[in-house]
Amino acid sequence: GENVEQxxxxxxxxxxxxxxxxxxxxxxxxNYFPWYKQELGKRPQLIxxxxxxxxxxxxxxxxxxxxxxxxxxxxxxxxxxxxxxxxYFCAGKPGNQFYFGTGTSLTVIP
Amino acid sequence: xxxIHQWPATLVQPVGSPxxxxxxxxxxxxxxxxxxxxxxxxxxxLLFYSVGIGxxxxxVPQNLSASRPQDRQFILSSKKLLLSDSGFYLCAWxxxxxxxxxxxxxxTRLTVL
Numbered sequence: 663g664e665n666v667e668q669x670x671x672x673x674x675x676x677x678x679x680x681x682x683x684x685x686x687x688x689x690x691x692x693n694y695f696p697w698y699k700q701e702l703g704k705r706p707q708l709i710x711x712x713x714x715x716x717x718x719x720x721x722x723x724x725x726x727x728x729x730x731x732x733x734x735x736x737x738x739x740x741x742x743x744x745x746x747x748x749x750y751f752c753a754g755k756p757g758n759q760f761y762f763g764t765g766t767s768l769t770v771i772p
Numbered sequence: 773x774x775x776i777h778q779w780p781a782t783l784v785q786p787v788g789s790p791x792x793x794x795x796x797x798x799x800x801x802x803x804x805x806x807x808x809x810x811x812x813x814x815x816x817x818l819l820f821y822s823v824g825i826g827x828x829x830x831x832v833p834q835n836l837s838a839s840r841p842q843d844r845q846f847i848l849s850s851k852k853l854l855l856s857d858s859g860f861y862l863c864a865w866x867x868x869x870x871x872x873x874x875x876x877x878x879x880t881r882l883t884v885l
Contacts, residue, residue, distance in 0.1 A: 694871045705862060705876040706816070713871050751816065753874075758804050758823055760866075760874050764815040 664689040666754045668763025675742050676771050683766045685752035686734040692754035692761075695735050697726060700749045700765075709750075710737070742770045774799035778863050778877035785884055791836075791850040793880050795863030798844065803865040805846040806874065807838055810860040822846060823868065858884045 665688040675681050687695075693714035698706035712719045712726045712735065719726050723742075728735040739746055747770045752763040775798045785791060797803050807819040818831045820838035828838050835854060839847045846863055863877040 696873050703881075705879055707876070708873045711873055758866075758868070759818065759821060760806070762816045762818075 664692055664754050664756050664759075664761040666752060666761045666763045668752050668766060670766060671764065672767045672769075674769045674771060677742060677744060679742055681737075681739045681742055681746070681768055681770075683737045683750055683752070683768075684734060685736070685754075685763050686732075687754040687761075688733065689754065689756045689761075690730075690733070691756035694755040695726070695728060696753050696755075696760075697737050698751045698753070700751065702748075706751060739768075742768075744770050744772050746770050774865075774875065776863060776865055776875055776877040778861075778880055780880060781878065782881045783883070785853050785882065787855055787884055788852050791848070791853050791857070791882070793848040793861055793863075793882075795846040795848075795877055796844055797865045800844070800865070800867065802843060802868060804868055805840060806864040806866075807846065807848050808862040808864065810862060812859070816862070819848070853884045855884050858882055 668685045696711040697709050699709045700706040710721050710724050710726050712728050723740045725738045749765045749767050751765050753760045777796050804823050806821045808816045810816055820830055822828050822840045825840050836850050861880045864874045866872050866874045
């Protein structure tokens with residue numbers, strides 16, 4: 663089955679700096695890659711996603727890049743703000759199942 | 773619009789007691805349904821998923837079971853809870869389409885004492 667690895671597990675940045683979270687996947691059948699943000703005690707919520715036929719997608723301060731050849735995708739957050747502090751999960755989807763990374767705890771220091 | 777409900781929101785149960793968590797989805801038909809468990813400070817562990825009524829796939833061996841008695845209802849059960857069953861249980865749904873996100877319910881926080 664699919665194996666999604668995510669790095670780093672924790673990340674601290676100064677407010678206004680950029681944050682980058684990286685994921686790799688193993689199953690070439692994965693064709694959809696969502697990113698979720700989970701605030702403490704809350705449910706994960708989708709912040710951005712990318713399909714396998716696209717190399718990059720941007721939504722305001724958030725962008726995701728996908729390299730199918732290398733089987734890795736990354737989340738980029740620019741101009742970070744304290745409210746960006748949360749746990750972020752990447753996922754790959756080769757069929758009906760979603761395979762999640764282990765999460766990155768992002769702390770934005772004011 | 774679609775909504776997903778889970779109850780109860782919190783639950784404290786003694787070791788060895790039974791468990792029943794319920795999840796229902798509104799506003800969609802034939803959803804894929806999922807149960808995840810999240811231990812404190814940890815990632816999302818897929819427990820069960822279902823593509824239709826009565827069709828359940830299990831990802832990990834455990835003392836939990838799942839059932840889907842109706843199209844938009846997904847139930848997580850246990851006959852005897854273990855301490856290790858404590859965690860945050862999330863139900864989720866998605867449509868049967870490759871490029872489709874997953875929507876999570878509000879979760880149930882279970883503490884087994």
